[in-house]
Amino acid sequence: MRDFNQPVRATGPGVVADGPTxxxxxxxxxPAGEAPHDGIPATWRELTDRLRIVWLRVPAAPEWKSTVDKVLSMHRDDAIRxxxxxxxxxxxxxxxxxxVRHHESLVRTVLLVDPEIEVDEPFARVVVRSYDGPDDRIPAPLPLGHPDVVFGVVAALNELRSTTRP
Known part of the structure:
Protein backbone atom coordinates (compact mmCIF):
# COMPACT_ATOMS: atom_id res chain seq x y z
CA MET A 1 0.00 0.00 0.00
CA ARG A 2 1.12 3.52 -0.72
CA ASP A 3 1.94 6.02 2.02
CA PHE A 4 -0.36 9.05 1.99
CA ASN A 5 1.35 10.89 4.85
CA GLN A 6 3.54 13.17 2.74
CA PRO A 7 3.33 16.77 4.07
CA VAL A 8 2.81 18.28 0.60
CA ARG A 9 -0.51 16.46 0.33
CA ALA A 10 -1.84 18.29 3.40
CA THR A 11 -1.33 21.71 1.82
CA GLY A 12 -3.77 23.42 -0.50
CA PRO A 13 -7.56 23.42 -0.45
CA GLY A 14 -9.54 20.66 1.24
CA VAL A 15 -12.20 20.72 -1.47
CA VAL A 16 -12.05 21.75 -5.12
CA ALA A 17 -14.96 21.63 -7.56
CA ASP A 18 -15.62 22.14 -11.24
CA GLY A 19 -18.55 21.64 -13.58
CA PRO A 20 -22.08 23.00 -13.90
CA THR A 21 -24.11 23.57 -10.76
CA PRO A 31 -7.12 9.64 0.55
CA ALA A 32 -4.00 10.58 -1.45
CA GLY A 33 -4.81 14.28 -1.63
CA GLU A 34 -4.34 14.85 -5.34
CA ALA A 35 -5.43 18.23 -6.74
CA PRO A 36 -3.20 20.23 -4.37
CA HIS A 37 -3.80 23.39 -6.35
CA ASP A 38 -7.16 25.00 -7.00
CA GLY A 39 -8.44 22.58 -9.63
CA ILE A 40 -9.37 18.96 -10.10
CA PRO A 41 -6.82 16.60 -11.73
CA ALA A 42 -6.42 17.07 -15.48
CA THR A 43 -7.68 13.55 -16.25
CA TRP A 44 -11.10 14.50 -14.84
CA ARG A 45 -11.46 17.94 -16.46
CA GLU A 46 -13.01 16.65 -19.69
CA LEU A 47 -15.95 15.35 -17.63
CA THR A 48 -16.79 18.80 -16.26
CA ASP A 49 -18.75 19.80 -19.34
CA ARG A 50 -21.54 17.43 -18.20
CA LEU A 51 -20.76 16.53 -14.56
CA ARG A 52 -20.07 18.48 -11.40
CA ILE A 53 -16.89 17.05 -9.87
CA VAL A 54 -16.34 17.79 -6.17
CA TRP A 55 -12.88 16.60 -5.09
CA LEU A 56 -12.32 16.23 -1.34
CA ARG A 57 -8.63 15.99 -0.46
CA VAL A 58 -8.54 14.05 2.82
CA PRO A 59 -4.97 15.03 3.88
CA ALA A 60 -5.94 18.70 3.55
CA ALA A 61 -9.33 18.18 5.24
CA PRO A 62 -8.66 16.40 8.55
CA GLU A 63 -12.34 16.63 9.46
CA TRP A 64 -13.28 15.03 6.14
CA LYS A 65 -16.27 13.10 7.53
CA SER A 66 -17.97 16.30 8.65
CA THR A 67 -17.11 17.86 5.27
CA VAL A 68 -18.79 14.93 3.50
CA ASP A 69 -21.80 15.26 5.81
CA LYS A 70 -21.96 18.96 4.93
CA VAL A 71 -21.75 18.27 1.17
CA LEU A 72 -24.44 15.58 1.44
CA SER A 73 -26.68 17.84 3.53
CA MET A 74 -26.34 20.63 0.98
CA HIS A 75 -27.27 18.11 -1.70
CA ARG A 76 -30.31 16.99 0.32
CA ASP A 77 -31.47 20.60 0.64
CA ASP A 78 -30.85 21.39 -3.03
CA ALA A 79 -34.13 22.04 -4.87
CA ILE A 80 -32.89 20.30 -8.03
CA ARG A 81 -31.57 17.20 -6.20
CA VAL A 100 -23.06 6.74 2.88
CA ARG A 101 -25.26 4.22 4.75
CA HIS A 102 -26.53 7.22 6.75
CA HIS A 103 -27.30 9.13 3.52
CA GLU A 104 -28.38 6.23 1.30
CA SER A 105 -31.36 8.10 -0.09
CA LEU A 106 -29.04 10.82 -1.44
CA VAL A 107 -26.31 8.72 -3.03
CA ARG A 108 -26.94 6.56 -6.08
CA THR A 109 -23.72 4.55 -5.81
CA VAL A 110 -20.28 4.36 -4.26
CA LEU A 111 -17.59 3.52 -6.82
CA LEU A 112 -14.46 1.98 -5.34
CA VAL A 113 -10.87 1.69 -6.50
CA ASP A 114 -8.73 -1.03 -4.91
CA PRO A 115 -10.85 -1.27 -1.74
CA GLU A 116 -9.18 -2.90 1.25
CA ILE A 117 -12.47 -4.57 2.18
CA GLU A 118 -14.91 -6.98 0.63
CA VAL A 119 -17.77 -5.02 -0.92
CA ASP A 120 -21.17 -6.33 0.15
CA GLU A 121 -23.47 -3.34 -0.20
CA PRO A 122 -26.03 -3.02 -3.00
CA PHE A 123 -25.10 0.65 -3.53
CA ALA A 124 -21.32 -0.01 -3.84
CA ARG A 125 -19.23 -1.52 -6.60
CA VAL A 126 -15.58 -1.90 -7.48
CA VAL A 127 -14.68 -0.09 -10.72
CA VAL A 128 -10.91 -0.67 -10.79
CA ARG A 129 -8.73 -3.24 -9.09
CA SER A 130 -4.95 -3.27 -9.42
CA TYR A 131 -3.13 -6.49 -9.84
CA ASP A 132 0.00 -7.38 -7.95
CA GLY A 133 2.42 -8.41 -10.65
CA PRO A 134 6.05 -7.81 -11.54
CA ASP A 135 5.16 -5.21 -14.19
CA ASP A 136 2.72 -3.32 -11.94
CA ARG A 137 4.45 0.07 -11.68
CA ILE A 138 1.97 1.74 -9.32
CA PRO A 139 1.22 0.13 -5.97
CA ALA A 140 -2.41 -0.15 -4.90
CA PRO A 141 -4.53 1.78 -4.57
CA LEU A 142 -4.31 3.46 -7.94
CA PRO A 143 -4.39 7.26 -7.67
CA LEU A 144 -7.90 8.54 -8.29
CA GLY A 145 -6.52 10.81 -11.01
CA HIS A 146 -5.16 7.81 -12.94
CA PRO A 147 -6.70 7.41 -16.45
CA ASP A 148 -7.77 3.81 -15.68
CA VAL A 149 -9.79 5.12 -12.72
CA VAL A 150 -11.47 7.80 -14.82
CA PHE A 151 -12.29 5.18 -17.48
CA GLY A 152 -13.74 2.80 -14.85
CA VAL A 153 -15.83 5.55 -13.27
CA VAL A 154 -17.18 6.77 -16.61
CA ALA A 155 -18.03 3.19 -17.66
CA ALA A 156 -19.89 2.61 -14.38
CA LEU A 157 -21.76 5.92 -14.64
CA ASN A 158 -22.78 5.16 -18.23
CA GLU A 159 -24.02 1.72 -17.18
CA LEU A 160 -25.98 3.22 -14.29
CA ARG A 161 -27.50 5.84 -16.57
CA SER A 162 -28.58 3.24 -19.12
CA THR A 163 -30.18 1.01 -16.47
CA THR A 164 -32.09 3.83 -14.78
CA ARG A 165 -33.72 5.27 -17.91
CA PRO A 166 -37.41 4.43 -18.43
Missing part, protein backbone atom coordinates in the same frame (compact mmCIF):
# COMPACT_ATOMS: atom_id res chain seq x y z
CA UNK A 22 -27.21 21.40 -10.80
CA UNK A 23 -25.60 18.71 -12.98
CA UNK A 24 -25.14 15.12 -11.85
CA UNK A 25 -22.39 15.23 -9.23
CA UNK A 26 -19.44 12.97 -8.53
CA UNK A 27 -18.00 13.42 -5.04
CA UNK A 28 -14.42 12.12 -5.05
CA UNK A 29 -13.08 11.39 -1.56
CA UNK A 30 -9.34 11.17 -2.17
CA UNK A 82 -29.21 16.06 -8.98
CA UNK A 83 -27.84 12.51 -9.07
CA UNK A 84 -24.92 12.05 -6.67
CA UNK A 85 -22.28 9.35 -6.94
CA UNK A 86 -19.26 8.92 -4.65
CA UNK A 87 -15.78 7.68 -5.61
CA UNK A 88 -13.04 6.64 -3.18
CA UNK A 89 -10.23 4.16 -2.86
CA UNK A 90 -8.23 1.77 -0.74
CA UNK A 91 -8.12 2.66 2.91
CA UNK A 92 -11.17 4.95 2.79
CA UNK A 93 -13.63 2.40 1.39
CA UNK A 94 -15.02 1.10 4.70
CA UNK A 95 -15.41 4.57 6.24
CA UNK A 96 -17.05 6.00 3.12
CA UNK A 97 -19.48 3.09 2.80
CA UNK A 98 -20.38 3.50 6.47
CA UNK A 99 -20.92 7.24 6.01
Missing amino acids: GAATVLVID AVLDVVTSGPMAADVIDL
Whole structure:
Protein backbone atom coordinates (compact mmCIF):
# COMPACT_ATOMS: atom_id res chain seq x y z
CA MET A 1 0.00 0.00 0.00
CA ARG A 2 1.12 3.52 -0.72
CA ASP A 3 1.94 6.02 2.02
CA PHE A 4 -0.36 9.05 1.99
CA ASN A 5 1.35 10.89 4.85
CA GLN A 6 3.54 13.17 2.74
CA PRO A 7 3.33 16.77 4.07
CA VAL A 8 2.81 18.28 0.60
CA ARG A 9 -0.51 16.46 0.33
CA ALA A 10 -1.84 18.29 3.40
CA THR A 11 -1.33 21.71 1.82
CA GLY A 12 -3.77 23.42 -0.50
CA PRO A 13 -7.56 23.42 -0.45
CA GLY A 14 -9.54 20.66 1.24
CA VAL A 15 -12.20 20.72 -1.47
CA VAL A 16 -12.05 21.75 -5.12
CA ALA A 17 -14.96 21.63 -7.56
CA ASP A 18 -15.62 22.14 -11.24
CA GLY A 19 -18.55 21.64 -13.58
CA PRO A 20 -22.08 23.00 -13.90
CA THR A 21 -24.11 23.57 -10.76
CA GLY A 22 -27.21 21.40 -10.80
CA ALA A 23 -25.60 18.71 -12.98
CA ALA A 24 -25.14 15.12 -11.85
CA THR A 25 -22.39 15.23 -9.23
CA VAL A 26 -19.44 12.97 -8.53
CA LEU A 27 -18.00 13.42 -5.04
CA VAL A 28 -14.42 12.12 -5.05
CA ILE A 29 -13.08 11.39 -1.56
CA ASP A 30 -9.34 11.17 -2.17
CA PRO A 31 -7.12 9.64 0.55
CA ALA A 32 -4.00 10.58 -1.45
CA GLY A 33 -4.81 14.28 -1.63
CA GLU A 34 -4.34 14.85 -5.34
CA ALA A 35 -5.43 18.23 -6.74
CA PRO A 36 -3.20 20.23 -4.37
CA HIS A 37 -3.80 23.39 -6.35
CA ASP A 38 -7.16 25.00 -7.00
CA GLY A 39 -8.44 22.58 -9.63
CA ILE A 40 -9.37 18.96 -10.10
CA PRO A 41 -6.82 16.60 -11.73
CA ALA A 42 -6.42 17.07 -15.48
CA THR A 43 -7.68 13.55 -16.25
CA TRP A 44 -11.10 14.50 -14.84
CA ARG A 45 -11.46 17.94 -16.46
CA GLU A 46 -13.01 16.65 -19.69
CA LEU A 47 -15.95 15.35 -17.63
CA THR A 48 -16.79 18.80 -16.26
CA ASP A 49 -18.75 19.80 -19.34
CA ARG A 50 -21.54 17.43 -18.20
CA LEU A 51 -20.76 16.53 -14.56
CA ARG A 52 -20.07 18.48 -11.40
CA ILE A 53 -16.89 17.05 -9.87
CA VAL A 54 -16.34 17.79 -6.17
CA TRP A 55 -12.88 16.60 -5.09
CA LEU A 56 -12.32 16.23 -1.34
CA ARG A 57 -8.63 15.99 -0.46
CA VAL A 58 -8.54 14.05 2.82
CA PRO A 59 -4.97 15.03 3.88
CA ALA A 60 -5.94 18.70 3.55
CA ALA A 61 -9.33 18.18 5.24
CA PRO A 62 -8.66 16.40 8.55
CA GLU A 63 -12.34 16.63 9.46
CA TRP A 64 -13.28 15.03 6.14
CA LYS A 65 -16.27 13.10 7.53
CA SER A 66 -17.97 16.30 8.65
CA THR A 67 -17.11 17.86 5.27
CA VAL A 68 -18.79 14.93 3.50
CA ASP A 69 -21.80 15.26 5.81
CA LYS A 70 -21.96 18.96 4.93
CA VAL A 71 -21.75 18.27 1.17
CA LEU A 72 -24.44 15.58 1.44
CA SER A 73 -26.68 17.84 3.53
CA MET A 74 -26.34 20.63 0.98
CA HIS A 75 -27.27 18.11 -1.70
CA ARG A 76 -30.31 16.99 0.32
CA ASP A 77 -31.47 20.60 0.64
CA ASP A 78 -30.85 21.39 -3.03
CA ALA A 79 -34.13 22.04 -4.87
CA ILE A 80 -32.89 20.30 -8.03
CA ARG A 81 -31.57 17.20 -6.20
CA ALA A 82 -29.21 16.06 -8.98
CA VAL A 83 -27.84 12.51 -9.07
CA LEU A 84 -24.92 12.05 -6.67
CA ASP A 85 -22.28 9.35 -6.94
CA VAL A 86 -19.26 8.92 -4.65
CA VAL A 87 -15.78 7.68 -5.61
CA THR A 88 -13.04 6.64 -3.18
CA SER A 89 -10.23 4.16 -2.86
CA GLY A 90 -8.23 1.77 -0.74
CA PRO A 91 -8.12 2.66 2.91
CA MET A 92 -11.17 4.95 2.79
CA ALA A 93 -13.63 2.40 1.39
CA ALA A 94 -15.02 1.10 4.70
CA ASP A 95 -15.41 4.57 6.24
CA VAL A 96 -17.05 6.00 3.12
CA ILE A 97 -19.48 3.09 2.80
CA ASP A 98 -20.38 3.50 6.47
CA LEU A 99 -20.92 7.24 6.01
CA VAL A 100 -23.06 6.74 2.88
CA ARG A 101 -25.26 4.22 4.75
CA HIS A 102 -26.53 7.22 6.75
CA HIS A 103 -27.30 9.13 3.52
CA GLU A 104 -28.38 6.23 1.30
CA SER A 105 -31.36 8.10 -0.09
CA LEU A 106 -29.04 10.82 -1.44
CA VAL A 107 -26.31 8.72 -3.03
CA ARG A 108 -26.94 6.56 -6.08
CA THR A 109 -23.72 4.55 -5.81
CA VAL A 110 -20.28 4.36 -4.26
CA LEU A 111 -17.59 3.52 -6.82
CA LEU A 112 -14.46 1.98 -5.34
CA VAL A 113 -10.87 1.69 -6.50
CA ASP A 114 -8.73 -1.03 -4.91
CA PRO A 115 -10.85 -1.27 -1.74
CA GLU A 116 -9.18 -2.90 1.25
CA ILE A 117 -12.47 -4.57 2.18
CA GLU A 118 -14.91 -6.98 0.63
CA VAL A 119 -17.77 -5.02 -0.92
CA ASP A 120 -21.17 -6.33 0.15
CA GLU A 121 -23.47 -3.34 -0.20
CA PRO A 122 -26.03 -3.02 -3.00
CA PHE A 123 -25.10 0.65 -3.53
CA ALA A 124 -21.32 -0.01 -3.84
CA ARG A 125 -19.23 -1.52 -6.60
CA VAL A 126 -15.58 -1.90 -7.48
CA VAL A 127 -14.68 -0.09 -10.72
CA VAL A 128 -10.91 -0.67 -10.79
CA ARG A 129 -8.73 -3.24 -9.09
CA SER A 130 -4.95 -3.27 -9.42
CA TYR A 131 -3.13 -6.49 -9.84
CA ASP A 132 0.00 -7.38 -7.95
CA GLY A 133 2.42 -8.41 -10.65
CA PRO A 134 6.05 -7.81 -11.54
CA ASP A 135 5.16 -5.21 -14.19
CA ASP A 136 2.72 -3.32 -11.94
CA ARG A 137 4.45 0.07 -11.68
CA ILE A 138 1.97 1.74 -9.32
CA PRO A 139 1.22 0.13 -5.97
CA ALA A 140 -2.41 -0.15 -4.90
CA PRO A 141 -4.53 1.78 -4.57
CA LEU A 142 -4.31 3.46 -7.94
CA PRO A 143 -4.39 7.26 -7.67
CA LEU A 144 -7.90 8.54 -8.29
CA GLY A 145 -6.52 10.81 -11.01
CA HIS A 146 -5.16 7.81 -12.94
CA PRO A 147 -6.70 7.41 -16.45
CA ASP A 148 -7.77 3.81 -15.68
CA VAL A 149 -9.79 5.12 -12.72
CA VAL A 150 -11.47 7.80 -14.82
CA PHE A 151 -12.29 5.18 -17.48
CA GLY A 152 -13.74 2.80 -14.85
CA VAL A 153 -15.83 5.55 -13.27
CA VAL A 154 -17.18 6.77 -16.61
CA ALA A 155 -18.03 3.19 -17.66
CA ALA A 156 -19.89 2.61 -14.38
CA LEU A 157 -21.76 5.92 -14.64
CA ASN A 158 -22.78 5.16 -18.23
CA GLU A 159 -24.02 1.72 -17.18
CA LEU A 160 -25.98 3.22 -14.29
CA ARG A 161 -27.50 5.84 -16.57
CA SER A 162 -28.58 3.24 -19.12
CA THR A 163 -30.18 1.01 -16.47
CA THR A 164 -32.09 3.83 -14.78
CA ARG A 165 -33.72 5.27 -17.91
CA PRO A 166 -37.41 4.43 -18.43
